[in-house]
Amino acid sequence: MIIVQFSPPNAGEKVCASLIRRRIFVIVIKAMGDVALDTLMSDFLQKSGGVAVIDGGLATELERYGADLNDPLWSAKCLLTSTHLIRQVHLDYLEAGADIIITASYQATIQGFEAKGYSPEDGESMLRKSVEIAHEARDIYYERCLESSSDCDCSNDGRVLKHRPILVAASVGSYGAYLADGSEYSGDYGDAMDLEFLKGFHRRRVQVLAESGADLIAFEAVPNKLEAQAFAELLEEGIIRIPAWFAFNSKDGVNVVSGDSMAECAAIADSCNKVVAVGINCTPPTFITALISTIKKATTKPILIYPNSGETYDAQRKQWVKNSGVPDEDFVSYVNTWCEMGASLIGGCCRTTPDTIRTIYRALPTRSGSSN
Template identity: 45%
Template structure:
């Protein structure tokens, strides 16, 4: 499949709802791949690329319209710290796109004409805090200059764009200054590319660095290359309230992909299970009513969860 053109992509996003995929690391761990290190799920780019492809395909089969490349933690400084050259690091990032594309194309061949739907690849661009691997993507507690942010993100974005992602996903972004730098970099050096921007939030009404969510959303209202905006990696029970804040500030498509409700300790890298979180079947209709048009899952969510989201979206469409 060819890379979707910008105008076509904007139309697809505006005519949602669309289903976003779920967790990568959770599924890799089920396959026996150790992700408890500073490369996290990107470890599998080194030793288990076929497993990444299988996970992508499982999400397409479950009903996802969009899968994210396994590049959230894949950046050149991280790879170089593990002894890889710049060329080798670039190849690994390129591999993250290739695996998603192969899964998409192979799955698309199984669909009959009446079952075809938009199938997109979003290039995952995690925050600088993810590179630090100290949990700061949940605090935003780091400070770089605008040029330092750009210099960090530029190489990965270049490879993702050249490899043919349909759009960027600036995701789990806790630091307002970093999102401003990302948007400026997008405008200056990737004028043909679009992106969604998904904040990491405190669960209530602020980015993790303390910036009011309404301020963060308002800043990008007139940015034509940021074609959707939202939140991810938060509890499902926070989403409706966050959607209310965002919908009051923008008419852009809203993207939400929360965790499954479990609580993560970034220091021990372990999850505490929460058995009381409402099901996606109960929450998805609420989120759509509150304005969400791209819905998926983040940490600990599974293909079964994405299938549940897809079925509920389809049910609402047919009503």
Template identity: 40%
Template sequence: MGSSARLRLYMNDNGPLILDGGLATELEAQGAKLQGDPLWSARLLHTNPQAIRDAHHRFLLSGADVITTATYQASITGFIDHLDVSCERARELLMSGVHLAKETAETFVCDARPAGQRCPLVAGSVGPYGAFLHNGSEYTGAYAQEMSIEEFKVWHRPQIDCLAAAGADLLAFETIPSIKEAEALIELLREFPNSQAWLSFSCKDGTCISDGSSFSEAVQMANRCTQLVAVGVNCCSPALVEPLLQSARSLLSPDMSWVVYPNSGEDWDSEQGWLTSEKTSASISELGHTWMKQGAALIGGCCRIGPAHIAELRRELKGSCTSPSSAV
């Protein structure tokens, strides 16, 4: 069965697909030093691929149906600039993100045989241009004013080409802060007719994505792309998800689903890192049922969401969880 047919079958099953959490969060929990690195977790594709395998495995043990590659901040240019490798080696590294995830998923199924759980899917992460800039602009989208749609397509094309060629089950266009960049990605996706994707935005409040455009406008644009299986939000506070989905509730195409994977609700400071807020948001597991009722078919977590959170989410939404003790 091809990736496209398998994805549709998964999404027609009862209950949402459970996504993984913050890959970099889990890598840091296991000792990786990523803060301040312009390649972030993608550097480990070169220096410590086993750490990435292990992190993927822990999310699979937690019950994730989909694991996302360590390529969010990866690019051909970035690898060449920061690792001093050839273009060919940079392409190999990008593709290795998919290979590592798929190998881990296949080994997990062979070894664990989790009851009632299909072979997990691998989503090839495609971060925004702002991730490459490494200045936090994926949460503002300010750079989009100075770039054309064609320039965005030129930038993203090599990354998408590598992830598709490596066999990702679908692409994850994630933390996209601007309508213009999203439009470029949708246009570019048509150059890869055998690929499907989800499109998720970074958002500034309960109605707008990061560049100030309305989330409803973003959804209407996404509806026009038949290769998108879902549109939604990621790396925002869990408290923003419900109002964002509500703001576009009547606009979502019947052929499209919501994808939501917020962060922990903590605030990010470029100098101090993650700061715990006094106004603690409800957890993703507590809010997951609401998102399901709103039509979310893919639910997980982003930054500061680890395997334990995903296990709790799965228990809440699907009533089961693969764990180290049961995965035998």
């Protein structure tokens, strides 16, 4: 059973973070097998006016704040050194209009922390912390909404301060992201790779994140069919009691980055009862329209789209190629087309910013008159 409740505090009632989380927006998931898990997303989308806004690039915003991410842990390094920056970036995206914030756990793996000299218990603690930080940002945001003079889409300084449902999605990157050798952009793990290895690599990480209070799991930049199958089978094992979404990445607008069929990968996600949305991330905006058409043929589940800025990433040099991307105004010009094609969750990935998300939020006609 899933209960979605929206209830601001009563007049004169003392406000605190726990009350805000409990009363303003509460999603209680009491998993009874797979009963009603899929209604989490449909209920959420209804309360979001039909289209929900996902946040934008996390790592590149952390770098803008001065974080040094030249490390195999990438943005997860900040879980060890700069949790305040992660919290601030989450808050920036909420104030830009994001309805879903994604945790700083994309490249956070127990094995990755062990390679840095930390114990498995320390690694699990860092995974939990990624969810806690997102919760803290959500609580701070709700407090600011209460302090605002009016419940409006935009304050005088351009911030979106509006009481609305907000989800925390726990990010899970691919095995290639852990390797930090560019294979997350190729999906090539070698001929010796097998399904059981991938399931064993991800199992405890996914379980810890699912038990940490996240609303759902976000499997991101899934690069090949084998890893999609591994994630789907993990969800069906019964150790994961919250829903998930699958986001694949593509470098040709036809297939996933490994060359595996996008339609076949989407069908794997569609076959899993705990998957509540299927789509694309970390892919140039120019490829998205064709990919939506492909995914629609494989699933009737909500489609999510959060492309990168279109800039080219040099995986060997680990840097972005300058002046190779799509400006915000052009990026946002695609949004209405994607919505018309059936996408119902839209945001950004690498190199998109709070300004990008703010522009997406303002471009959605449902936001001008919806009451969340």
